[in-house]
Amino acid sequence: MSNPSKVTKAEDDTQGRASVAGARKPGATFEPRIVAFLCKWCSSAGSDLAGVSRIQYSANATPITIPCSGSVSPMYILSAFNKGADGVLISGCHPGDCHYMEGNYLARRKLYLVKELLQFIGLESERFRMSWVSAAEGAKFAEVVDEFVEDLRVLGPQNRLKAKR
Amino acid sequence: MTKRTGVFVCHCGKNIAATVDVKKVAQELAEDDGVVFSEDYVYMCSDPGQTAVIDAIKDNDLNGMVISCCSPTLHEKTFRDASELGDLNAFQCEIANIREQCAWVHNDMEVATEKALKITRASVRRVQHNQALEPIGVPVTRRALVVGAGIAGIQAALDLTDAGLDVVLVEKQATIGGNMLKLSETFPTLDCSQCILSPKMVSVSKNSKIKLMTESEVESISGFVGNFKVKIKKKAEFVDPELCKLCDDCTPVCPVAVPNEYDVGLTNRRAIHIPFAQAIPASFTLDEEACLGLDPVVCGKCEEVCDVGAIDYDKKPTVTEEEIGAIVVSTGFDLYGMEHMGEFGGGRYPDVLDGLQFERLCSASGATEGHIMRPSDHKVPKEIVFIQCSGSRDPENHCAYCSKICCMYTAKHATLYKHHVPDGQAYIFYIDIRSGGKGYEEFVQRSMENDGVIYLRGRVSRVYEKDGKLKVMGVDTLAGRNIEIDADMVVLAQAMEPSKGTAEIAKILKIGRDKDGFLAEAHPKLKPVESVTAGIYLAGAAQGPKDIPETVSQAGAAASKVIALLSKDQLAHSPTVAKVRDPWCTGCEMCVDACPYDAIALVDGKAHVNEVLCEGCGSCVGVCVRAAIDVKNVTQLQVHEMISAIMA
């Protein structure tokens, strides 16, 4: 493969920026790790729009794109917590707007039960969040992530379901 | 099979490389299990970039690859095509989005690089479990269904037959034509509505490729794009259109009078009637609800006078099943009910009319033969008030949206009024004037200047009757004063709403509606005539308020989409569908209930997926307690792998 053009590193002024910019640097505040399941049609597209609009938000949430919020198995959520996630976000189309007609209704009913279950097994239910973000709501997506990160900072690290290795 | 995964990290010029250390991503991924090739490149999607991908697949014998670049909505197809050119199955190629979801939304290079690594690594772990898949080929029925025969449906049907396709045109009323039939003259050119519509209606009736079914509705649908089966219910055909000679011997003997829909209730018609003289099909028809003769003891007069024996009270409704490849839905609009506008006297005073009623008063084919007079006393109104945005743009009480056409038709109404009543005065209350369209602004200006229409900017608070006049109380916000007009007639520019039954047809066809109840397009900009369901397209006012030119263009667009679709011998259906692991399935049927497409059924006690119906939404995956069902290439194993990659 031919040589890539030389890439300059981001200017040093980013160092000085507060909040997320300092993520996971020594001495920084607690940086929660979030797994974000985004439905392909609405929320993933919404996060794309946030990108196109260059809206800056926390880097703590790593996205996994899935066909529909209705396809999320409760096992995904438990698995993420088990592997050490501090928070799990599921984001789908607004109720009534599901690309697959009713998948998100299904998700809502089911995930409500998951929330109950998490509480029952002693995990703060705030660690699991559902949001509705449409393809047109880039700013909302950024807000949802930022808010979640702030809330998780208050809660601190999740150890209840994390596998002890 | 040993994993031979390739990773390609794109700089996207500086779009990605400015915040993500792309070299580091490529270098670190090179160390991952199964990764045999990992490189960064300045523009992956460019021609040299794609060539590099193709060469790398061949040179390294790759059996999976991840392109770490922009959103898959942009270049998934590009790279999957390149993949095929390198003899790697398209479905062995996945996109990791490190631009929109990473580089563009973070500014710290260290943090963004770390996230880009996770995103890319998750995709690598996923693709290592991807299966090679081939699109599912589905044969096509080269026949279209058009639901609703207003101008939208008529135009779509004619365009479709021009391309050699057969069409089933279903209309619930007794004649085709829809709301345009009721219009007198049309803005912005003031040509007579029927003069431009009737020839098209006749073309429909003379077209041997169109199977016209009036007084019919879609009852149910099964199947999928290219291969729908549609059940259509036709009301009992009490009058045989083949025999009916249009002699009109029957209406004088009919004892029943009911409001005439075609005249928007301004006149009455008999139970047996022809909707209007140029109706298509050209035949009398019997209104089942109004007729007394269905009970032979009570009446039966029209049958007695019908010389040709065209009338038969014993006819029953019929249901036919049609095989259809694609569907255009053009079920149109209704005006927002006058009963909602109590404050303006809507539904209360006979001389407070809606826009369509006013069209009928202006129309030569209307009850008054084109003379504008008050329904209450047949006097010519000398002061007339038009109220725009009646029921529109009022999220608190009525419809939130702008109905788009009423500014224009109100200007038209005022102009027509002045043509009919030169010594009369027309007033228009408006919020602002929306006249975007070719020649539209000029049309509105003409009505102000040539026809002396007085435009009053402001809202009307109340309309009430006093001493034989309609007192209109409003404000003129530009002059800052209250206005009181003693009007003879008030016309409300009612909001356009989806026609009655839109919710039902949307449900039957499994297409979505927007927040206002109109049929929802798949994408507001890029897929304006597609519904969310493959093979079903939208046209006309059913999708949102629009005028005739826009309706006709949309109908043409929908028809051309259908023509393109049905020009193929086979359709390709995405192979990323659900698959059952038989030994794990207990036949509990949770997935059968959850599937929105009725794609799963129990076969020999196990869930079985109809791959052609399945859209791969994964609703079944979410509910299966035994984890016995998966969507190909987004299996639960793959999701768990991705989670591990992220949390590592």
Ligand SMILES: Cc1cc2nc3c(=O)[nH]c(=O)nc-3n(C[C@H](O)[C@H](O)[C@H](O)COP(=O)(O)OP(=O)(O)OC[C@H]3O[C@@H](n4cnc5c(N)ncnc54)[C@H](O)[C@@H]3O)c2cc1C
């Ligand atoms: C007062 C007024 C004045 C207007 N003046 C103008 C003008 O001057 N110039 C202009 O360009 N536009 C004008 N318009 C707009 C014009 O009327 C519309 O753009 C046009 O009629 C839309 O056509 P359509 O085919 O989409 O809908 P419609 O005309 O509403 O036709 C829909 C058809 O579908 C049928 N249908 C509905 N549901 C079903 C079902 N479930 N199954 C089968 N059939 C069904 C209906 O019976 C109807 O025949 C005016 C509108 C109004 C209200």
Ligand code: SF4
């Ligand atoms: S088109 Fe004009 S009259 Fe109709 S709702 Fe919009 S602004 Fe009001």
